[in-house]
Amino acid sequence: MLRHRTRGLLAGLCLLVAWAFAGGVSPLQAQDDFPTRPIKLVVPFGAGGITDVVARLVAQGLSDRLGQPVVVVNRPGAGGATAAQSVATAAPDGYTLLLGTVGTQVVNKMIYPRLSYDPASFVPISLVSNSPYIIAVSPALDVNSLKALVERAKAEPGKLNFGSAGNGSSPHLALELLELLTGTKIEHIPFKSGGDAVNGALSGQIQIVCDAIPVVMPHQASGRLKALAITDTKRSAAFPDLPTTAEQGVEGMVVSSWNALLAPAGTPDSRVTVLRDALAQVLADPTLLARFQELGIEPMPIGNQAYARHIAAETERWSKVVEAAHISIQ
Template sequence: MTALPRRRLLQAASASLLTPLFPLAAHAEEAAWPSKPIRWVVAYPAGGGSDFLARQLAPQIGRQLGQTIYIENRPGAAGIIGTDNAAKAAPDGYTLLTGDNGAMVFHQAMYKRLPYDPRDFAPVGFMARFPLIVVVNPNAGFSDGRQWLQALKANPGRYSYASPGIGSPHHLAMELLKERTGSFVVHVPYRGTAFASQDVIAGQVPMTVLDTAAGLPLIRSGKLKALAVMSAHRIPTLPQVPTLQELGLRDFEATAWQALFVPRGTPGPIVQRLSVEMRKAILAPEVKARLEDFGLEVLPGDGPALAAFLQKETAFWHALIKARRLAAE
């Protein structure tokens, strides 16, 4: 047998020595995580419900991890800009994302071209949800939820409703109601909750769907009137307001939910630790109290449970979007 050249022998020996070091280095990096500040992307402007939730949790999780977590707001295009930015980040545990119904479920069915895929993310865990409320201008002529539903059915095309935007949970919830009741109500999309609310308060549009974060202050001040909640059960902050199920729409439930994600490929041990720390933070008594006072339903879960939830949500809402031929540009 011909002897290998000295250079090739040295190369082979070096390779055999270095190969085991790569997994060892990866494990060492995971063990040292987090060794620098963590970025939490919120794909909506500062001051909204998504931003509030992230800013309540980030300091608590940061203290638990012994590292700073800072919020980076990247609003625009119904959350697509920020979500896409997070999808393209390194999967190293230093980028988090607040994902919601729109980014993780609706957009995939409503947009012809989406720069990211929900599968670009690994689910960390469900965080909370905002109950949705049907609200009207107090002078719109609706006495209660039952009379309101009867008016919609009896007068197709007469009424319109405002939404924070095409493809928002508020928009899809109202489309579900129209599907279940066979009513025709004209959709008037706005660029955000504030603009939609203002025109309902001014009487330009008679009704809208708001989440508790935006709706409770306006309801309590008397500027808007709550007719029904879209949750499966009445909510503690509005115990006198019936559910749509109580008004005759069986199995009706629609909410705006928030969950935590990281780029796909993030090491499993990091994802698992984030899940544990997120749940611990959200259940901290002082944090939980602030979130519930803001109108949130606190429902922390883990990655596998969130993955199963996403499958059900996707099947249900994509079928509705297809049936109603909804689309966004």
Template sequence: MLSIVRALVVAVAAGALTAAAVPASAQTFPSRPVTFVVPFAPGGSTDTVARIVAQAAGGPLGVPTVVENRTGGAGVVGWSAVARAAPDGHTLLTLEMSFTIAAGLIPTLPFDPRKGFVQVTTAVENPHVMVVNPDLPAKTVAELIALLKANPGKYFFGSGGNGTNTHMGGELFKSLAGVDLVHVPYRGAGAVLQDLVAGQVQVLVTSLPTALPLIQSGKLRPLMVAAAKRSPVLPEVPTAAEAGLPGMVMNFWVGFAVPAGTPAPVVARLNTDILAGLAQPDTRKRLAELGMEPVGNTPAEAEALIESEIARWSAIAKAANIKMQ
């Protein structure tokens, strides 16, 4: 909450200082509905956050907000659409960690991932969680590592596809634990979860909201929250450090950006109004129920996160020899 309040104060102060120099287009913003583009199908964590935030920001913005799912190319279609959109603040891109993974893995993106967008804010974050099929004879991370080392190449971790957050999470675990765990890519989170429950694959590192319903129903066993602190929704599950892998900290985050060239006062207005929406008690309650924590940082802080995430996942992909076209 303190970060949201602090960022609100900064944004409001910046707006006051630049009011006299605001272009006419910025003075009239917003002049029509604001669209939040989600580069993935409806129903996933990214889509859920976008809909919660869009609804919450609609009041402060004073115009209707729309969520548009532009799917295809593992996110590339949606990212490209926003990169080409008019830089007037009426089209926002919903970003998450797959964007920063792709920035380091795909040399042929039809836009510059660093220069093609202006960051507005990182809206929420939540940890990843390592889950296994309950029939696996491992109830702790230490037991899992021992099992995998005794049976190299005989167990499988699933992912939602090459280069996804679930793929990178599995590779990070393999690297830190020094185990031989075979990667099985699927086309989306739903398919891998189905096979994990059925026992076709045994291990998955995924965002907490994605796995939470299956954990709560007993269909999956959580071994570790990939975070520095325990999750309020899974208080009995150890952190990465408590599980013996302090380097296995991996936050799933969702943020928003606009096309490059969007006027700074418009970016500041979007930041202020999204943060105002995040600060609403009902919004915070809905996010907490999903295991998500509001962040609401400044555009500069959101930009710094993007840069650090691109660097981190590029290094992990290079070490694991992961390549995408």
């Protein structure tokens, strides 16, 4: 009798395991208790830029909700490709994530002929945030408006320079778009991060810089940078006296830094869901939203469908700029 019962139990267990692997729940999902250790959030630029600012705000919120530290790791280089490659080849277990940008997810595949990773291979957790840019100049450059800057650039083609967070970064795209819209030629100086580019403008190493409100505003207040325009369709509540690019005669100059949370290909759906739900709670938190508003940062829609629509629109938009500007990094 005991032998028959044991055989019955074993047979039932085998059926359960077979059902799980056939599409029910995997053993990992059935016994998962994610996360049980710290999570690494890789940022494709150095400290001090807007992507780093967003990463640290979101990481703290995720840590509070997941019950495990979310550690920000800065890995600058190659327009974000260094960081993206490191996450693409990481274990697909939800413990290594990328805070993607327009560079890592859209532009790098257009400008690098031998990209070391496939932007489409990541599992999207969700879009995170969007931050309009400010065009600012060193006080040593005797211009006080975007219109005056454009006139100066036209009078002295190739003599002005512009620092960015690296090839393929949003500020780099802003420069290329500005040149196309105004018929100017400005030398591009790539740095490892937006913070490094801003420091270059503060030290007089470069003349023009483009970064988000929380990065530029303190230096505008101290007089070490002159903010000329915001690259958005409307003025920002965080900087209401700063006119838009369109208000100064440059129509279509809309550029921002957006971020998305991504995981390596093959990350279990159950863990992606945990991370997405936690991020949704973070982006709905009144305290974080107030901080975002203060810094001129906007939360973006949650979910992989919103991410897919955004990537499609950004790909169409920036492919035209890359082609028209003949941007290619060998």
